[in-house]
Amino acid sequence: MLNRKLLAVFIVCVGSCFQFGLGADPNRFDGDPILKDFLQPNHITNGDYDFLTTQDAEARGICTRPCDGAKPMICYYHFTLENYATVGPACGNCTNGSPNDCNNKHCVTADGFERAVLTINRQIPGPSIQVCLFDTIVVDVHNKMLGKTVTLHWHGLYQRFTPFMDGVQFVTQCPILHNTKFRYKFPGVPDGSFFYHSHIGLQKMEGIEGSLIIREPKSVDKTTHLWDYDLPSHAVIVTDWHHDMTDQKYPGFLHTNTGNFPESYLINGKNNYVYPNGTSLNAPYAQFNVKRGSRYRFRLIGGSCLSCPYLLTVEKHKMLLIATDGTYCEPEEYDTITMLAGDRMDVVINAKEGNAGDSFWIQVKAACSNFNNTNIHGEAILHYVNDQRPKYQAVPMGQRPNSDTYGRGKSLNAGDVGDCSDPNSDLVCMSHVNALEPPVNPIVLKDQADFRLPLKINFHLFNEDSLFWNDRDQYHHWELPAPGILASAVINNRSFEFTPFPLLTQIAPIPAHLRCPDKCSNEANSTDLCECTHILQYPLGSVGEIIFIDFTPNGNFYHPMHLHGNDMYIIEQGKIPANYAQDIPRFVDELSARMDSEGPKLTSTRGKPVVKDTIGNIPAGYTVVRVHFNNPGFWFLHCHFIFHTDVGMGLILQIGEKYQMRGPPAFFPRCNNFLPPVYPHEFDEFIRSEYTKRTLELDNQ
Template identity: 50%
Template sequence: MLRNFCLLILIYSKPCLSAIDILPVADTSVQLQVGREDADPQLSKYIQPNDIASGRYDNISTADAEKIGLCARPCDGAKPMVCYYSWTLENYATVGPACGDCLKGNQSHCRRKGCVTADGFERPILSINRQIPGPSIQVCKGDTIVVDVKNHMLDRATTIHWHGVYMKATPYMDGVPMVTQCPIPSGTTFRYKFPATPEGTFFHHSHHGLQKMDGLEGSLVIRSPRAKDPISSNYDYDLYSHVIILTDWMHSMTDSKFPGRSHNDTRAKPDALLINGQNQVPSDNSPRVPMHFFKVQKDKKYRFRIIGGSCLACPLIFTVENHPLLVIASDGTPVEPFTVDTLTMFPGDRVDVVINCNQEPNLFWIQAKTICDTQITAEAVLQYSSGQKLKYVSKRPNSSAFKRGKSLNAMDINPECKSGVDGVCWSQINALKAPLEPNVVLKPVPDKKFVLAVSEFFYTLDALFWKDNDQYQRFFQASPAIVTHMINNRSFMMPPFPPLTQSDPIPPNMVCPTDDSKCTDGSNVKGGKLCECVNIIQVDLGAVAEVIFIDWGSSSFLHPMHLHGTDTYIIEQGLKPKGVDNKAFIQQLQDKLAKNGANLATTKPKPCVKDVVTIPPSGYAVVRIHFNNPGFWMCHCHYIFHSDTGMSMIFQVGTRDQFIKPPPGFPVCNSFMPKVDPDEFKSIKWDDEPT
């Protein structure tokens, strides 16, 4: 029977693992690669391995980790460390030369260093150190994170954003091109350096163009000592290998779908999903590339960190066969624990759950699937340790195998956030603790009130292509419509230089007008006027704002709105009543909020804290934001085609004298447009002219 089990494992994923292999003991005799040729020699003693999430280091002690300079370690009693990562970003390919005979069934070739299998479909990708996801960063709070990003990609500049990390001491390390830094040109290296704080589940990804969806992302976990973790009593283990990144995946480079196609393969939908960069195409005729295995022991409770690394508009449902999910944190902040059957994950979301492994030892399916009409799935395996014979408890599931049940963040089935419905909204969840300054964050009257209305602008062909204005406006073809996207009727354009680090004034003709009448909604058909401009809202440092995110568009998209530099406290979510004018509804909502504001600290003492809040079609979310971090901070939809076609804006928090200055030698950039003198070259004697 064990032989049959081994055969089954070989067919479905990887060679058979015995019971003693389930939780490997770290081999502390193995030294880290101090002599790696890609590392800065002066920092080589701090270099971290690329395979932190492999399971190899799961059981290492703090003392043993510090002996070999490993930053992934238990944080109780840990001394602050410098954690150095050397990353090479390059054009690469799935199932390429390093994979040998992987597609012919040689599983050992599939596990070779440098072999990226994805779902077994050969395609070009962008990679960090020839792996997807990119290397995992897992450190202790108080460590110093240093990442050298070497851009070896052809004809592509880049930046790396540290999603969810506040960057209070280092705002110039936030990684937004032309906002907090210049893009990193091909052939150059940029060093990111920042303190590891706060604790929580985060991730890193390219913030330049569409690169994130082609492979440039990975996990980032900052832990505190277990004795200081207020939710640690809910689980036995928090392993480095139990970090899960869910990604949607195309079988071509993402920019081949931008600005869109008219005649073939017009959809902007995924061809596949990946779990930690792996999946098997469920077809008897397809090659068997590995899927991911997560190892556990019976009667133990494990903390799993789930990251919504997807990029497209279709949310993903995450489930573990026969195992409910105890939710304990979101976007890095603990919540009052509650149990659901599934998670609904949007781009940018992070949810920490506890899985109680109380079933009889077996192999159980982990599934991610889209909720859109394509019903694409990806599977991984929860593998119990056992001296008994194991087998799959069921055949590989299709998209309808598991019921959705009670689902967290299911804005598609409960957009009104009603109680007693299977769809649970974040506004119905309490944080574990009240805000550190409840009398500030939840003050009866906020210092500022903002409405951020997201929508789309529909072009006519005449206005976009044939009208004699030669403006070359940016667009996205969501066939058959041709649109751009907006916040407050303003489609965001990047400034010509990063305003955080360069104090030159942005040219006035590029800055969005404050007069709303100059930027109207609708489309060219309705006489609407599109404003493409740098949209900046200024806020005093320390101000508390009431922000209403609302969908004024006519599409069926849900919008996961991400705020850099700080968090949002979710006060209310819901749906705008049908037939009610947008502006009239906003006034009604603001009147209600003003009436309830006096009791907010009592009625909503522990609002859920997130840096990504999703609004459904014609829906809204009310949040409080404490703008206590000076700088320029992006706020944008995390659906990649929306953010890159204008659904973004910047909060300027504070004034320049309150900003933290970048270090000496920080790169600068700008447009180059020298003056033109008609006589400049008159005095030059050309070789081909007669003397």
């Protein structure tokens, strides 16, 4: 009789899977032995897998392959999450004269600054998952981080068939406890550029994230005529970086090391930090090889965590935008691109500016108006080669560019400096970008949405008296983003609190203290704070119009708002006019009235709205989106600035009724509070028996 686990694998494969490889690395001892033949490599982006044929890859059991003619495969990953350190023992003398040591197995260099980190399989970023459309993705997460729980969210995937795999703590699953394993398993749909990351606390910024690419066959890709190569090594994930554990920034310091702005940036986990006095830490840069005369698709992933967006430039090269957040858009060329936490941009770089041996800088730099130190940046290298398949090796470079070396030029997603009012400006907002085609289901652009949801983004400000001295021991969540500011984040005056159990997979009453009371005001500037599990329910199949509005006092924060499980179609973006600054509710009313009048014209005025799951609501601005809620479940909507999420800037959209949602598999983990009743005298019998026993023992002495 077949082993049960093996039988399960066999059943999955029958009729759809022809995979008889020996596994990517037969010498690895991590992972489920039953699935060892499906175990994928840790370093898909190192260049060694760029030119595998479909036949060769499938013979070796490797899922990263050309997808034309590809047979569906099981793609198994084993992730060990643990505490680690940069430039540690595995790095030898990497930064002290032996650069080859930087390539040692398990060497994590980051920007060369030694600090504690969290890693997946002892690397930052974690292993890149790159598969073909309709492959089966299986990820075993083994949590070996000391004293920490974790979940992994698959950012941008709808999880239509597996909503319980969305990876949000206490919404779709229980946290994964220390020294336990949890298996994520879901189909590789849709195609596009995505990423995964921890969804608990500040772990994402400590290193728990990685790229996730799902390719469709090139023969059906609608942008194939624009590029020649889509290489696994050209998945680019950018991380903003601290030189301390991010936990040390929360809730924030008052006297030293204040604020939570980045100190550096990493590109595919690498950079070379240079102190203000010019001293370099001699860490290696990430390198991307190209050959003159070819066009390369680069998949840019905003793995950052902070409110400060970053500006990406490729020296002497333009970037042709072809997709955003996994959806094709009308091609347009840009000199620079501004990216926020959660953004993904697919661009084509035409390798026509250099010859073999030439190298050019790729730079990301901080781009936020409320940050005095604009000299925070990170670099990588675009290197021209003769042979498409050279072994990657360090390339000597000239003077590292400063943050003001490159101009902005024609810039995408430039709401930080533009007001989005002029579609012909070189400062282009996402509302000026068109999708390649109209929505698949035109209902999303119906004359009138079924409901309108204004979401007022703001902060509740405490003082020392209300937060500490007179708080009646309520223990509010809060942060100290700058000296003198004690804040909790709110949407419609509600600061989000998670339930102690996952709403999707367990049926249990929400504790009374977490229910949002009817008395909660929707006014953004209410002095009464509601901390509760903010849930809004809408019918399955309904079309909603969401208006994100920045009500913050100074209006100097970008808010990258991410919606799980659904797409958002951007209808309009802009700055709130100055004459409404003191009366934003009136602006919202007038905007809503205008949306009502313009609704019947949407198919002609905005017939191909750009599609995103993460919207950068510009500082002191607003964004209008349409959503077709056709995916039943509990879907988290939140700011992707990690500190804002942790102090309450989120809510849950319940789409449909519970009976319309897919239930979890058997033996799915459960969790909840444990608060058994307490009865008077319930231990009396035990106490009497123990007392009697002790008395007899004493009498017999």
